[in-house]
Amino acid sequence: MCLKVGSAEVPLPTILGGIGGVPVRYFAPLLLVIAVMYCFERRLTAVERTAVARIMLWDRLAITTLVIALHLLGPLVGMEVARNTMLLLAIALVVQALSNEAAAGAVCLMLLLGVANTGRSYDPSGLVSARWWALPLQPSDSVTAWSVALILYAASLSLPAVAKR
Template sequence: MNRYALTVRRWWAVPPTLAVIVAVCWAVGTSEVPIPSLVGGMDGARLAYFTPILAVVAVMYCMERRLREAERTAVVPIRRLDHGAIILTAALAHAAGVLVGMDVARNITLLLALALLVRRVANEAAAAASGMALLIGTLITGRAYQPGGSATHTWWALPLYPAGSTTAWLITVAVFALALLASP
């Protein structure tokens, strides 16, 4: 099964992707790109906010690669192998989060969970695209302004929560666990 994980599924592609995420986050720093908001005005979003998509695309690439006949007759359930690789990806993302920010690690975990749930009803391409749709959707509709005029996020926009938000972490872990249970 180790050969299957490395040659067919190509799980070796995930750690270099996380290294690219760290390099991109360091390179762009706090650079922002303007994003329109439905509540008015043009607000900015850090470029590092979009880097979790790279990890989701890498995982969905690995999940898409399969040999159906070999998986049906395998002694070791491939599902267990995939879940282990996905959990390891989340753990490695948190190790990388120490270098680039734990909000990036949380968003990788959240987008992986969303991708697994979408993959359940669609395919890997739709699963990867759903993460980008969530990020852009929360940027456009998930912002609000406090009475003092400072920008904040709405209660449902989890990717916009600060890295230290316990609520966002608990919801992310719950969605991730649900996604692992629901994945085929």
């Protein structure tokens, strides 16, 4: 998707006025995050609780494999897509542990929309730039954004999956 669409912009209504479009590559990770959360939604909790194999461990291994594959494909799709997928998966896993999979996807979407609306400003040269706290909008060489994404991702892997009642 990122190769075909490139830097095409999605029109985005702004809350504070000003900048009105966001490149599609910032929303591409949502497709993967929502697909992963959809698969988690379809789990068989009773079977997983009684299984000999540790299903949660296999789930985390599958997610980590996805993240590694994205980082290997990073030069093709953009390293910020790989970083943002890792960041959004971390946030989705935290929300899933606190609530459920549907809320996890919705929180990630709302986070991206909120950051796209309020996280951009004009730098002194008049170009659009990301504010320091808007991690998904940071360029791919931002060490801070990579560090935070990696720490959140590592911490989210240790959280248990939500147990459906």
